[in-house]
Every structure is written in structure tokens, then in C-alpha cells.
Amino acid sequence: MKYIVETKGLCKSYGNKQVVRNVDLKVPKGCVYGFMGPNGAGKSTTLKMLLGLIKASSGKAEIAGKEMNQKNRLEILRETGSLIESPSYYGHLTGRENLEIVRTLKNAPEKEVDQVLKLVRIERQQNKKAREYSLGMKQRLGLAAALIGRPELLILDEPTNGLDPAGIQEIRELICELPKRMGITVLVSSHLLSEMDQMADYVGIINHGQLIFQDKLDALHEHSKSKLLLRVMNRTVTLKILENNGVEGRVTEEGILIPGFSDDRTAALVSALAEGGAGLYRIEERQKSLEDIFLSLTGRRESL
Amino acid sequence: MLREWKTEWMKLRRRKVGMLLLAFLGFTGLWCAWVLSDADPEDLIDGYRWVFANLSMINTILLPTMIAMMASRICDMEIKGNTLKLICTMEKKGRLFDMKVLTGGLYLVLYVAAELALLYLGGLAYGFGNPIQLRHVLYFAIQNVPVSLVLYLLQMMLSFWFENQIIPLAAGIFGSFIGLFSWFFSDTNLFRWIFVWGHYSLLHFIGNTWDEETRIVTYYNVEPNWAALCLVLAVLIGGYLVSKYLFVRKEI
Numbered sequence: 001m002k003y004i005v006e007t008k009g010l011c012k013s014y015g016n017k018q019v020v021r022n023v024d025l026k027v028p029k030g031c032v033y034g035f036m037g038p039n040g041a042g043k044s045t046t047l048k049m050l051l052g053l054i055k056a057s058s059g060k061a062e063i064a065g066k067e068m069n070q071k072n073r074l075e076i077l078r079e080t081g082s083l084i085e086s087p088s089y090y091g092h093l094t095g096r097e098n099l100e101i102v103r104t105l106k107n108a109p110e111k112e113v114d115q116v117l118k119l120v121r122i123e124r125q126q127n128k129k130a131r132e133y134s135l136g137m138k139q140r141l142g143l144a145a146a147l148i149g150r151p152e153l154l155i156l157d158e159p160t161n162g163l164d165p166a167g168i169q170e171i172r173e174l175i176c177e178l179p180k181r182m183g184i185t186v187l188v189s190s191h192l193l194s195e196m197d198q199m200a201d202y203v204g205i206i207n208h209g210q211l212i213f214q215d216k217l218d219a220l221h222e223h224s225k226s227k228l229l230l231r232v233m234n235r236t237v238t239l240k241i242l243e244n245n246g247v248e249g250r251v252t253e254e255g256i257l258i259p260g261f262s263d264d265r266t267a268a269l270v271s272a273l274a275e276g277g278a279g280l281y282r283i284e285e286r287q288k289s290l291e292d293i294f295l296s297l298t299g300r301r302e303s304l
Numbered sequence: 305m306l307r308e309w310k311t312e313w314m315k316l317r318r319r320k321v322g323m324l325l326l327a328f329l330g331f332t333g334l335w336c337a338w339v340l341s342d343a344d345p346e347d348l349i350d351g352y353r354w355v356f357a358n359l360s361m362i363n364t365i366l367l368p369t370m371i372a373m374m375a376s377r378i379c380d381m382e383i384k385g386n387t388l389k390l391i392c393t394m395e396k397k398g399r400l401f402d403m404k405v406l407t408g409g410l411y412l413v414l415y416v417a418a419e420l421a422l423l424y425l426g427g428l429a430y431g432f433g434n435p436i437q438l439r440h441v442l443y444f445a446i447q448n449v450p451v452s453l454v455l456y457l458l459q460m461m462l463s464f465w466f467e468n469q470i471i472p473l474a475a476g477i478f479g480s481f482i483g484l485f486s487w488f489f490s491d492t493n494l495f496r497w498i499f500v501w502g503h504y505s506l507l508h509f510i511g512n513t514w515d516e517e518t519r520i521v522t523y524y525n526v527e528p529n530w531a532a533l534c535l536v537l538a539v540l541i542g543g544y545l546v547s548k549y550l551f552v553r554k555e556i
Contacts, residue, residue, distance in 0.1 A: 074395070088390035091384060093318070104311050105307060105311055107307065
């Protein structure tokens with residue numbers, strides 16, 4: 001598989017504190033890669049290291065197959081757009097003037113300003129000063145700036161932070177469109193799992209500076225094998241019957257939790273429970289949510 | 305490099321830096337006019353020397369505050385708008401720093417040139433007897449440009465470091481007072497040497513004597529303190545290298 005971003009043993013320390021530890025990111029070309037993790041997990045630091053805004057303590061980063069160093073950093077980043085944390089803008093300039101600065105620095109054609117203004121839908125507000133924009137509009141202006149120069153890779157750090165639900169939906173749709181419409185690979189970070197579930201093709205999960213999961217989103221969902229919750233009148237009898245049928249049951253407050261089976265085996269088990277006097281009155285299928293998987297991987301509940 | 309230079313000027317649109325400098329120039333002109341209003345016809349014969357001596361002191365008072373305001377207008381937009389994390393993916397940090405230095409430096413050179421032009425025109429209008437001396441023009445530039453550049457570097461760093469621009473502005477006003485006090489000391493006094501704002505007075509090129517009985521001030525030429533100029537240039541080069549190093553090293 002061709003990776004547009006590949007890091008090997010990327011580390012960052014501040015004094016004795018290691019904030020990013022041996023991160024091996026692999027971002028396939030042409031996808032939306034969701035970089036997830038609780039607040040303070042090391043997402044922004046990792047992304048800033050990819051952009052050369054902060055220096056890695058050790059390890060290396062390759063973008064589009066080229067290992068990045070101080071000499072070739074800007075040349076590599078010419079093919080990259082970024083929006084890190086809050087949007088960057090010159091408040092005293094209009095939206096268009098802000099984009100003109102980026103266009104000049106990237107040496108992009110003049111028409112691109114109009115194109116990106118249209119793409120992020122702020123062409124009507126282009127002559128308004130950026131400081132008068134709402135947060136959503138500023139975020140869209142930041143996205144427009146990142147898109148100038150038709151980058152191959154877009155690095156977005158929490159792009160929906162502070163937006164209202166409509167704004168979140170709009171940005172999300174825009175991000176999903178980019179790989180298909182313009183062939184751009186999007187590396188987007190977020191601590192919102194629902195957001196990643198709707199946008200990402202691949203996900204990486206970082207916690208305490210370590211990458212603890214990296215694969216397709218589907219693979220993450222496979223972690224959530226369904227379970228069956230049995231609600232019964234007689235728990236002792238039920239456990240005995242389950243044991244006789246080679247099924248491991250776990251007693252919870254709500255009932256007895258057993259692993260999910262095929263339809264045939266479930267039917268057979270239900271018959272056995274009914275005949276054995278378990279008093280079975282309800283069966284519920286329990287699917288692990290992405291949030292549950294995330295929490296079981298990171299072991300953190302407080303930051304979500 | 306031209307692209308980066310062009311974008312610096314694009315960023316300065318609506319920042320009214322030129323207006324700020326014009327306001328200070330106008331105020332300086334009015335101050336000089338007020339000084340000349342006291343002059344006798346005999347004083348006006350040697351009017352250029354008279355004005356050069358006063359203008360040096362006026363600049364010592366006004367320039368630190370003006371430079372603080374100018375540096376703030378050139379630099380604070382990068383901090384307020386969180387733009388460094390965007391700009392530094394397209395432009396080398398060191399190059400951005402150099403562009404800011406060059407922009408401010410150009411403004412300062414133009415300001416000193418405008419002062420000289422104003423002085424010359426004022427001389428024609430008032431009918432100064434003796435012609436303007438080229439060496440006075442040169443010494444005036446040597447006195448004002450390097451010291452102002454040192455102050456600009458200092459103010460730039462303060463404006464980049466503090467989001468609240470009151471701190472750099474306060475430093476500028478503080479500098480104006482230090483500069484003014486430095487005129488009360490002799491060249492051998494450490495006060496003039498230690499504080500960069502005092503270096504304007506250290507590089508003076510016109511001396512004066514005050515006769516208490518006749519209440520007459522006599523202005524005369526003095527050779528600029530070349531050792532002091534060497535110090536100023538060393539501080540300028542050292543200051544540039546240190547501030548650029550700190551700016552580039554600072555993580556975003």
C-alpha cells in the first residue's frame with residue numbers, strides 16, 4: 001500500500017516528559033485518516049511535528065515518500081495544506097486578502113482564490129474583514145487557505161472545534177468530499193468519535209503519546225463483536241444450562257451477558273433455556289459502540 | 305525572497321504604519337517650529353546647526369515610543385491571528401524574521417530621510433543663512449538609524465513575545481524617559497553607555513555652551529563618538545543574531 005504519510009519512531013519530549021512516544025503513523029493515499037485520542041494525548045504535537053512546526057526529539061517523518069528535514073521541509077509542505085487548532089487569519093484584512101497572502105506565498109494561480117472561496121462557501125463574505133467573521137466562517141477561511149495550491153495532503157487538527165451542529169455537518173461533508181472530488185488525502189484529528197465514524201476510512205488512536213491502534217475503521221468496528229443479554233427469572237438455573245451447553249455467561253445488573261452466536265445456535269440455546277425452566281422473558285442484542293471500543297483501548301473515561 | 309517581501313506589505317494593508325510615522329513627523333515639525341519661534345535673526349543664520357541640535361533631543365524623546373508603536377503594528381498581527389503556524393509552513397521562520405526587520409528598517413530610514421527633507425525645507429522657509437552641511441546630514445543619519453534599529457529589534461521581540469501590547473508600549477515610553485535623562489549626563493557617564501536609549505545622546509555631533517549671564521546658547525560642532533558608534537553597531541549585530549536565534553528557536 002502507498003502511504004502519503006509515514007512516520008517511524010516519532011518521539012517528542014519536553015524535559016523529562018515524553019509527550020509523543022515512538023509513533024509509527026501510516027496514512028494511505030487518497031483516504032480520510034482519522035487521528036483520534038483524548039485531549040492531551042499528543043495529537044496536535046504529532047501533527048505539528050509532521051509540519052515541522054516543532055522539532056521531533058527522535059524518529060523520522062516521510063511525506064509523499066520524502067523524508068522531511070529542515071532543508072526540504074518547505075518544498076515538501078508545498079504539497080500540503082494545514083489547519084492546526086484554531087484558524088489562522090489576519091483580522092484587519094478581508095477573507096480574500098488573507099487568501100491572497102497564502103496564494104502569493106504558495107505561488108499558486110490567481111483563480112485558485114475564487115475556487116476555494118466557492119468550495120468553502122464564503123464567496124459572499126470575501127470582502128468582509130476576517131475579524132468580523134463568525135467562528136464557523138473563520139474555520140472555513142482556514143480550510144480555504146489550506147486548500148490553496150491544490151495540496152495532495154491536508155492536515156486538519158480538530159477542524160470542527162467550536163462550531164455549531166450545522167457548521168460541523170458542513171465541514172464534515174466538505175472533508176468527505178475532498179478525496180473523491182480532488183484526490184486529496186485528509187489527515188484529520190478529533191476527540192469526537194461520532195465524527196470519525198462518519199468521516200474516516202482509516203483510524204489511528206493515540207493515548208498518552210502512544211499509537212495504540214491503527215487500521216481501517218471497519219477493523220475497529222470488528223472489535224465490537226455483539227453480545228446477547230438474557231433477561232431471566234432464574235439466574236442460577238440459567239447459568240447451569242449455559243455451562244452445560246459450553247457457553248460462558250457473565251452476570252450483570254441487567255441480566256446475563258453471553259457472546260453472540262449464529263442464528264441456529266441462538267435458537268437452540270433459547271430452546272434449552274425454555275425447557276430447563278430458566279424463565280427467559282427477553283433477549284437483547286448488545287453492540288459495543290465505537291465509544292466503548294475507544295474507552296476499552298484507552299482506558300480513559302474522564303476526558304471524553 | 306520577493307514573494308515574502310511582497311506578502312509583508314500585503315499584511316501591512318490598513319495597519320496605518322505610514323500614518324503613524326507621518327503623525328510623529330508632523331509633531332516633530334511643530335516642535336521644531338516652536339523652538340525656532342524663540343530664535344533671533346542672528347540665530348537663524350546658523351539655523352541648521354541650531355535645529356540639528358534640538359532635533360537630536362526631540363528624536364531621543366519621540367523615537368522610542370514611535371518605534372514601539374510601529375513594531376507592534378508590524379508584528380502583533382502574527383500573534384493575535386495565530387498566523388505563525390500557517391505562515392511557517394510556507395516560509396522559513398528566519399526569513400519571516402528578516403522580512404520584519406527589513407520592513408521596519410525601511411520605515412525608519414524613510415523617517416530619518418523625511419526628517420532631513422523637512423529640516424532642509426524648513427531652512428529654506430525660515431531663510432537660514434548658512435547652508436546645510438553634508439557632514440551634519442551624515443552624522444544625523446549615523447546618530448539616528450543604527451540606534452533606532454537596535455530599539456526596533458528590541459521592540460519586535462517584545463511584540464512577538466507578549467500578546468498584550470501594553471508591555472512593549474510601556475517599554476517604549478520608559479525608553480523615551482531614559483533617553484531624555486541621558487542628555488543630562490556626560491559622555492563618560494555609564495548611564496549613557498548602559499541603556500540603548502541613551503545611545504542617541506552618546507552619538508551627538510553638536511555641542512552647546514550656555515552663558516548664564518547673557519542667557520545665550522552657543523552651538524558648535526563636535527566629532528561624533530566613534531567608539532560609541534562601534535558599540536552601537538556591535539549591539540545591533542549582536543542583537544540581530546540573538547533575537548533571530550530566539551525567534552527561530554521558539555516553538556509554535
